[in-house]
Amino acid sequence: MTPRNIFAGAPCTTPILMYHEVIEVGPATVGEQRAFSITPRTFEMQMRYLHDHNYQTVFVRDVAAYVRAGKRLPQRLVALTFDDGTVDVAETVLPILKKFGLKATIYVNPGFDGVNDRMTLDKIKKVWVSGLIEVGSHTLTHVRLSDVPPEQAVAELKGSKSLLEKLLGAPVVSFAYPFGARTEETMHLVERQGYKNAVISGLSTQLSVEHLFDLPRKSIFESDKIAGFVRKLHER
Numbered sequence: 001m002t003p004r005n006i007f008a009g010a011p012c013t014t015p016i017l018m019y020h021e022v023i024e025v026g027p028a029t030v031g032e033q034r035a036f037s038i039t040p041r042t043f044e045m046q047m048r049y050l051h052d053h054n055y056q057t058v059f060v061r062d063v064a065a066y067v068r069a070g071k072r073l074p075q076r077l078v079a080l081t082f083d084d085g086t087v088d089v090a091e092t093v094l095p096i097l098k099k100f101g102l103k104a105t106i107y108v109n110p111g112f113d114g115v116n117d118r119m120t121l122d123k124i125k126k127v128w129v130s131g132l133i134e135v136g137s138h139t140l141t142h143v144r145l146s147d148v149p150p151e152q153a154v155a156e157l158k159g160s161k162s163l164l165e166k167l168l169g170a171p172v173v174s175f176a177y178p179f180g181a182r183t184e185e186t187m188h189l190v191e192r193q194g195y196k197n198a199v200i201s202g203l204s205t206q207l208s209v210e211h212l213f214d215l216p217r218k219s220i221f222e223s224d225k226i227a228g229f230v231r232k233l234h235e236r
């Protein structure tokens with residue numbers, strides 16, 4: 001008889017936090033960039049909190065693998081994620097992660113290669129080599145997967161995965177839906193292209209094997225400062 005995994009089915013409650021850009025916000029910063037970005041000072045304060053309170057960071061691919069295996073994860077564990085692969089990942093985020101010995105998953109659009117504030121492919125490789133960054137896909141060109149024809153969705157999913165795998169010489173298994181846009185159909189497409197997990201935004205930290213392709217992440221805003229950050233870290 002196969003020994004039963006006593007943790008199988010145990011809820012996994014590791015928080016997955018979602019960041020966009022970490023940049024200085026000036027009077028010229030408006031709209032989405034202002035709403036979603038946080039300042040380097042606030043980000044550093046939050047990372048210092050994790051370090052000082054003995055939190056460990058984990059890549060999303062590893063959280064998903066644990067959930068799939070039905071393993072229980074340690075309490076003081078958090079996954080940090082960054083969407084879009086903008087230049088601040090190399091310039092600001094990685095140096096702060098290094099300072100505190102933390103790691104993060106980034107979701108990039110390799111089709112842009114240096115345009116629209118995105119890192120070049122070269123830069124993506126450079127940050128990945130640090131060992132502190134998991135590179136996931138966010139499609140080639142940030143398309144709303146639920147709005148494009150299935151052939152185009154497949155091309156975006158397949159193209160970004162193979163381009164990144166060629167660039168890094170390693171498997172790319174994590175995915176984030178641009179704009180969070182997904183349907184049952186797009187979730188299946190993502191799985192069929194060989195990804196092992198995908199993230200959305202949501203308030204829950206209940207991660208389950210039935211939801212490996214819509215793992216919820218909590219957004220962190222500038223206004224969270226440290227109090228909101230700590231609350232989001234602890235709320236289950």
Ligand SMILES: [Zn+2]
Nearest residue numbers: 083084178179
């Ligand atoms: Zn995005």
